[in-house]
Amino acid sequence: MSDIYVRFAPSPTGALHLGGARTAIYNWLFARSKGGKFLLRIEDTDNKRSKVEYVNQICDSLKWLGLNWDDEPVFQSKRLEDYQEAVRQMVKNGRAYYCFCTPEELEERRRASGEYRYDGKCRSLSETEIKANLDAGKPAAVRFKVNAGMTQWTDRVYGTIKVNNSEIDDFIIQRSNGIPTYQLAVVVDDIFMRISHVIRGEDHISNTAKQILLYNALDYPVPEFAHLPLLNGTDGKRLSKRHGATGVDEYRDLGYPPEAVFNYLAILGWVPKDGNEILKPEELIKRFRLEDIARKSAVFDVKKFDWVSNEHIKRTDNEKIYNIVLPILIENGLVHETPDREMQKYIFKFIDLMKSRFRTYRQFAELGSYFFKDPEKYEGKAARKNWKNESVNQRMQTLLEALKELDDFSGSSTERVIRQLSEQMEISAGKLIHPTRLAVSGYGVGPGIFELLETLGKETVVRRIETALSKLPQ
RNA sequence: GGCGCCAUCGUCUAGUGGUUAGGACACAGGAUUUUCAUUCCUGGAACCGGAGUUCAAUUCUCCGUGGCGCUACCA
Numbered sequence: 001m002s003d004i005y006v007r008f009a010p011s012p013t014g015a016l017h018l019g020g021a022r023t024a025i026y027n028w029l030f031a032r033s034k035g036g037k038f039l040l041r042i043e044d045t046d047n048k049r050s051k052v053e054y055v056n057q058i059c060d061s062l063k064w065l066g067l068n069w070d071d072e073p074v075f076q077s078k079r080l081e082d083y084q085e086a087v088r089q090m091v092k093n094g095r096a097y098y099c100f101c102t103p104e105e106l107e108e109r110r111r112a113s114g115e116y117r118y119d120g121k122c123r124s125l126s127e128t129e130i131k132a133n134l135d136a137g138k139p140a141a142v143r144f145k146v147n148a149g150m151t152q153w154t155d156r157v158y159g160t161i162k163v164n165n166s167e168i169d170d171f172i173i174q175r176s177n178g179i180p181t182y183q184l185a186v187v188v189d190d191i192f193m194r195i196s197h198v199i200r201g202e203d204h205i206s207n208t209a210k211q212i213l214l215y216n217a218l219d220y221p222v223p224e225f226a227h228l229p230l231l232n233g234t235d236g237k238r239l240s241k242r243h244g245a246t247g248v249d250e251y252r253d254l255g256y257p258p259e260a261v262f263n264y265l266a267i268l269g270w271v272p273k274d275g276n277e278i279l280k281p282e283e284l285i286k287r288f289r290l291e292d293i294a295r296k297s298a299v300f301d302v303k304k305f306d307w308v309s310n311e312h313i314k315r316t317d318n319e320k321i322y323n324i325v326l327p328i329l330i331e332n333g334l335v336h337e338t339p340d341r342e343m344q345k346y347i348f349k350f351i352d353l354m355k356s357r358f359r360t361y362r363q364f365a366e367l368g369s370y371f372f373k374d375p376e377k378y379e380g381k382a383a384r385k386n387w388k389n390e391s392v393n394q395r396m397q398t399l400l401e402a403l404k405e406l407d408d409f410s411g412s413s414t415e416r417v418i419r420q421l422s423e424q425m426e427i428s429a430g431k432l433i434h435p436t437r438l439a440v441s442g443y444g445v446g447p448g449i450f451e452l453l454e455t456l457g458k459e460t461v462v463r464r465i466e467t468a469l470s471k472l473p474q
Numbered sequence: 475g476g477c478g479c480c481a482u483c484g485u486c487u488a489g490u491g492g493u494u495a496g497g498a499c500a501c502a503g504g505a506u507u508u509u510c511a512u513u514c515c516u517g518g519a520a521c522c523g524g525a526g527u528u529c530a531a532u533u534c535u536c537c538g539u540g541g542c543g544c545u546a547c548c549a
Binding site: 010011048106141161163167169171174177179185202204207236237269270273275277305307314357359367382428431433434436444445448449 | 478479486499500508544
């Protein structure tokens with residue numbers, strides 16, 4: 001099916017946010033699952049807020065997510081002539097008309113009548129009146145003439161939606177400065193780009209009827225429409241800055257894997273029938289169906305997103321994690337620019353030990369820093385619990401001496417020492433294990449202690465216990 | 475104000491005219507005679523309200539309520 005064309009059409013007024021990314025993902029998924037094309041269009045028609053930096057930022061985010069688009073992006077700002085031609089055509093055949101009402105007049109009349117819609121004042125202007133106004137150089141916007149009737153379409157996710165044309169006023173399609181409005185530009189572009197399926201946010205449902213009218217006026221077949229429910233914050237309100245990070249770039253900077261963002265956004269509002277929720281793009285493509293998307297707006301749940309992210313990191317092979325994490329470790333001054341073979345092996349061991357517990361790549365450098373430098377402080381709660389008083393020092397002193405004696409510092413070897421000692425002291429092994437963990441890592445939690453000791457090595461472990469002995473209890 | 479869309483555990487959802495209303499995340503409890511930020515097990519937790527149709531309604535219809543969206547010479 002080569003006649004399937006979809007597009008993602010962001011306006012460059014900010015970074016790509018989660019909602020936009022989700023729309024892009026669904027478009028991409030649909031195109032890729034149908035063998036169609038996924039196109040990109042930048043909606044930068046005279047919006048004072050449009051900025052080139054944002055165009056680049058959005059493209060970067062899309063690439064980061066793996067949303068590769070086909071063909072060159074279309075910029076609306078470069079297509080003015082097409083829009084104006086379409087408008088000329090509609091004015092000529094009576095589907096649109098010049099309107100000389102100024103925004104101020106409109107505002108005033110709206111206020112006076114309490115009616116939101118355009119009152120149709122310029123709709124019935126005579127040829128001579130129009131010519132006179134035009135000749136006098138009066139600014140003229142162009143309005144689309146909405147005739148009585150009923151407009152409806154079968155939405156691929158919402159089903160049949162009907163709108164009475166009497167609810168739609170004669171909307172402006174071209175501003176008095178000659179720049180088209182969104183409604184017109186979208187339709188002309190979608191025709192130009194041969195878009196077969198318009199997949200976009202639910203906030204466009206009420207624009208759809210207007211656009212269908214435009215397709216009819218332009219004498220082009222109407223594409224399929226599929227509207228997507230919006231993303232909300234935890235308070236049920238539309239996702240915004242108040243809810244925390246909303247930009248895709250922010251999640252990248254936080255160290256989340258792109259496949260996790262992709263995966264979570266994709267299953268937010270749609271769960272594959274087989275119940276598998278952790279999926280790679282290719283697997284999502286296989287399962288994707290527009291019709292399965294829920295019609296209810298969804299709440300972005302950071303907790304579940306973290307879970308998805310951790311699941312992806314767990315499944316990522318160490319080699320790949322190494323390549324991603326190494327620069328972060330270097331950047332944080334934990335590892336030298338060019339680690340030698342021994343250090344490389346050590347980092348692999350570190351990744352193996354810790355990847356099941358992290359949800360971002362950045363956490364390898366943050367929560368895992370003790371693999372590369374001695375802890376600077378001890379987690380307060382864990383210290384209070386596991387290293388209460390001087391008696392711990394005595395026990396740990398004994399343990400330290402025993403560890404120093406060890407030639408074989410393997411996990412099984414240190415385990416034997418600790419267990420024997422705890423038996424001699426008639427305490428539970430935990431009474432030695434927890435203070436040891438605190439001493440070597442600074443945390444009350446972490447991987448299995450014996451494996452950790454083995455990985456860290458005798459020298460480091462001994463040094464850190466000595467340090468802890470001198471600093472704890474605080 | 476008008477119009478449109480939506481409504482199942484806290485969150486994402488499955489589902490059906492008759493079900494113990496299923497799963498996932500989160501949460502709680504337990505196990506791993508070492509923690510949890512690992513792993514495993516167990517548990518609590520939902521059909522917005524009211525009418526109607528029907529032998530039977532979470533499911534169908536209507537009304538209400540609530541949420542969201544649109545109602546711009548923004549996109």
